[in-house]
Amino acid sequence: MAKARTVGVAVDFSPTSKLALRWAVDNLINKGDQIILITVQPPQAHHTRKELFEDTGSPLVPLEELRELNFTKQYGIARDPEVIGILDTASKTKGAKAVAKVYWGDPREKLCNAVEDLHLDSLVVGSRGLGPIKRVLLGSVSKHVMTNASCPVTVVKGKQSSNSRH
Template identity: 85%
Template sequence: MATKTRIVGIAMDFSPTSKLALRWAVDNLISRGDQIIIINVEPPHADHTRKELFVENGSPLVPLEELREINFTKQYGIARDPEVIDILDSASKTKGAKAVAKVYWGDPREKLCSAVEDLHLDSLVVGSRGLGAIKRVLLGSVSNHVVRNASCPVTVVKGK
């Protein structure tokens, strides 16, 4: 019996903890043939050439090949990160995983929960900066909100 291809979302803000979450997912969660969707949420006030087209539902799914291009970073305002590209290339080559990205604009807590539904994610992996109790109350915790409200299993990878 063939196994179902899973769709695994990775919340990516290009911080060290989000890259750690990506590495953890590739090493421990991704299986042959799974699809990895890198989900980036830009601030609502960000001004990029593609934002006006896709502000409501996010960008189209962007294939790994386009993530390498400088035009992608200019159009969507995302840093071109060689480390992330290398991790995705490795997952593609060693596990046969298909990697794509999607960009949203708005509150990361809301947009990540919406992405679970929109993209039909089987699982979501997020990094945690490890805020203390006081900072978490003042700033809010994206990972905490997503764990409580997402409709799929969520794995939180803590930073060191």
């Protein structure tokens, strides 16, 4: 039997990050694997748990707690039924253990730190598909993570609009 793996998925609750989460569940997660939903909040965010966990990130939060309004208030994370549904599916149909971890700061830095911190076997990120000018100004999180993370990184691109070329 294959060794259980730990797969991280960077989620900011955008359509592209949900696509990355769905892709990870459909293509990477096997029975007994752990899937860790990794969220990075802006450094200026003020949530009740930030003071406790700003340096290390939150403790691992079980799927059951992600459903609770109290959790979403404490960490400033949207209660997203679609994300919960995807994690429920991973848990029920694949026998995966789903948890979440919240960090505060620059997503590029924090996602690379998460790879080490969580001993990830793989990391999945979405790509917002910024144009070349925005990418230069804002920097590409997915490109930075792909270049600097110490584990395999899968970048899931967003769906192309209907008027783009294939």
